[in-house]
Amino acid sequence: MKAPVFGDRAKFDLTHAVYAREGSAFFIIENYYSHFLQLSTYKPGAWMDTNEFVFNIHAVKDGREAPYSYLGDPGALRLTTETGVLDIVFTYHEYLRVYSTDGIGLTLEASRYRPGMPACDCCSGAVFLPDGTCEISYGTYGKFRFNPIRGRIEIKAELKEGKSGYKGLCILLLPDEEGVLDIALHEDMVEITELPDKYPPIDELKADGFARYEQFQKNYLKPAAGYEELFQYASHTTWSRRVKPGGNYKAPMILMHYEYLNAAFSWQQSFNGMSMMGDPEEGWRMICAMFDYQEEDTGQLLGNVGYLNANRGIQPPIQGFALDFLMNKCGDSFLTPESCEKMLPKFEKWINFWVTTRSAGRGDDVTMINSPNDSGWDDATIFQDGFPTVNPDLIAFMILLLEKTGLLAEKCGQKEKAESYYARSKKLLDTLLNEFWDGKKFVTFHEGKPVNSLSVACYQPIILGKRLPQEIIDKIAETLTEEGNFLCDIGLASESFYSENCNYSSRTFVHGRVVAPVQLFLCAGLNLAGKKKEAALIAERFCDNAKQKGCILGFPPRIDTYAATGKPVYIMPGPIASDGWPWSSWSACSILTLITCIIPEGREA
Template identity: 30%
Template structure:
């Protein structure tokens, strides 16, 4: 796949802009002809609770003298150009809810709208037509230069309009200018249409300004960096509905059209040079915090999922950010924003996930760990695990820092003490002399599995004893166990649970978030030999695979029947992607690794990374 932002592939990455939920993408009508040109669609990132999205209700094709003609396209962050043998048609965003179209080559544009029952199409008899789609919103179409006509009729028994064709035709001079405006309700004509070329420039500038926030990477990774930043930029959505502050969605289409509970913190790590934006992202999930301190699994403009939270990742993210930027960048305002919510967040875990009051927190649901189907849950729930203790050590330490900066000396001392005590308790309870283990909450039955989660306390860096650091590093760097040229596997290749064939999530899959925690942890712990090798491998693989969430895993050493358990990722690992649904989760992982490599190469060579 091409990962050049000046030649975006709209099958994978939608044409959009920062803060907008509108997009243009290339649909996939035929997977058998996946590499052939497919229809373009104007779509909207509607996030339904059941994890499905509808994107194919509004297709567009260029016409000439009233007939649809073949086309190709080129696309960059500011402009989509639809190219034909007869000329070209240009598309850009005018703000976040308005898409503009123009041509001077005699081309037209044909829209095909498909409706479900109870949806609506109406000619407003003022030059505009209106289409309303359930749980999505309303679209207003108008040709401001040229003409517009449609063939819509109402079907009484079906309680919907016919599938409708809207034709935009150029004027006598061959020019066409038009727009589509979106609103969740009450859509009206725009108050102003800005100069088209100025809109293109503004969108490009907005992308470039966002790009400049991110720290440098070696030159050979520059193109992938620009693509990764585009994915993040185009997934950064404005407040709307349930979302009260800007957030970064996981995907624009597909099953994860929402902001996930810990994903915002991954993104904050990559944005460490801009401490204000990084802190805003760390804080964003706290806007959903309930009265007990719980945060959601994820949220969108349409719903908030409080079934099971994600782990308290904020402390680890902040630790990395401040290690890179220095504690002095953290202002009193930042500390005031984060302190009380973080205290409540820690309190939720220690109050509601420590049933036997032994000072150790347990998971009662796989999703709470982020590793839904991990082998550490093979004996049932609840599970006391070292990774959640490590997360809390860093959150408590962060609260100590916030309190210190706020002049709350006693509270600061208490939090640092709690952090130290949690660390000691974690090592005494879970370290068996060779590795960390887990156990059942109430029975203390040992769970000794080879899941990467039991090595995850490496996020504590040099807070861990050197003996533990080295044993973790030596184990995960073993190519017979976790280490591969594509990254660390989520389950040891020697484990009976290792399964890369039947859709498991944490049973061997090579996942970007696993790489982030393990690799940054090893780096901070001083085991740069392992960390830098994995970073280089990951970034080199990204040159061909892109800044992915999932990299190819080694094959299973023996055939295995499906367990019958829920296939988190789906059985077919080779299934084609959802149109326009490139996931933003892997992007900050690539950006963090590439920046660390840049710094290492700069220090080694005395010049910029090459």
């Protein structure tokens, strides 16, 4: 099968992307500064720039460093040296395998991502155990246990002078007399109390990687012509961030990143779900995933779930929108009466959370918020006057959540309840249209006054599709396809180029950058509203850029000057824990929706 590859001589290397696979906690990146490959795991939830559980990967032959090039596919990451190859094989189990028959060894050297930072401050030590294995312990970062199937292990450690602790640590994995190296490297956050009696053959593990990736691709429709390679990379990016049950994870979920924000974020599970039009049952399961963590008393869904910890922050209620989109494309046969009956009370509690704790105090379902996280529009200029705000983007989500809750009620035979939710949804829609549309855009209010913002967030209610009057749909489509307003070569900027507030420097999010989920909202909305060609136009621009740059979350629309002010743009060079650097499953799933649905439908229209 065709599969994406990452290599130092391939189209995409591992400086921005990571090498990983479904079900494995390990990941490998190429260090931007040293160009060494580095190994770590996502489970501790550490960010790369401060992560203390990082190991440089060195290939060695006959006691000397052997320079290598690398190439990774769903089966293995291969290091090629002058005299032979070595494979690092990730698996669906809690171990990886290091394998070579060419006399090549591997050294894992305790390190950090940024140069000059102390390498071993969190290292509690390394020890040989009576069962022949070697273990290293890193406190709350976890443990590694090296099991030599063939070959041997050495420890080289440098102790700090005058103080306790280590200054340096290397674990050497060395081949046996026949030049064969086969080491299983186990990981765990607490203890490794059992090792397998037997390990599967290497080829079987490699084949498993390909097989699982191929199976995962079936979740999606076929991509539009010209986007086949991007489809492979986007589906691989999502697949490789799919975690299996374990720790806090009760069912498979999708991490946002490995190197930063290495958790499953609430609304991103819905973004992923709506992109799975090839298997809407799986899509629906993803949309429902966060409800496994719903708080019994408040109805709140957690903001994100990490392997160890869950974050009680809030993310927007997009489940109604995601379900609406999925149903629009796939019908509703996946909504069985049993699943509707199961999810109805959960959706009701989620609605209740918003209308009680985020009530605008008007006696209706209009919400009011005190934090941008509640709407998802982090640093958008709709919040430039401060808080609290009443947001049309959030109201649009509530309209769809109410309507879809009504649908769940209808499908499990609760007609009266269904009618009640439909009525609430309709009433809220009327309120949105009467009070929040100013003739040109939807307006956010702060303390009763409209916020004068040129954010693209003002158009997000297009997700309501044909529920909006035609003149509003036409106006939004016209605004979003006007060149130089929001639209640029690579998609829709999050703040108009006419705005003096437009800012897409390194640590901004939706203050001007072209960001994948924004394309998703607005293109999906235009598509649902019947503006399929316009939606496809925007989608193609974003995806054509992604073909060249990868599944990165956000891009500066230009890097010379800001259009409205003429001021120079400064984009910080080098890696940054922000949208502009790492590959992200959030970008990938947005891209998948665009290339498997929005673009093909636009071409057919």
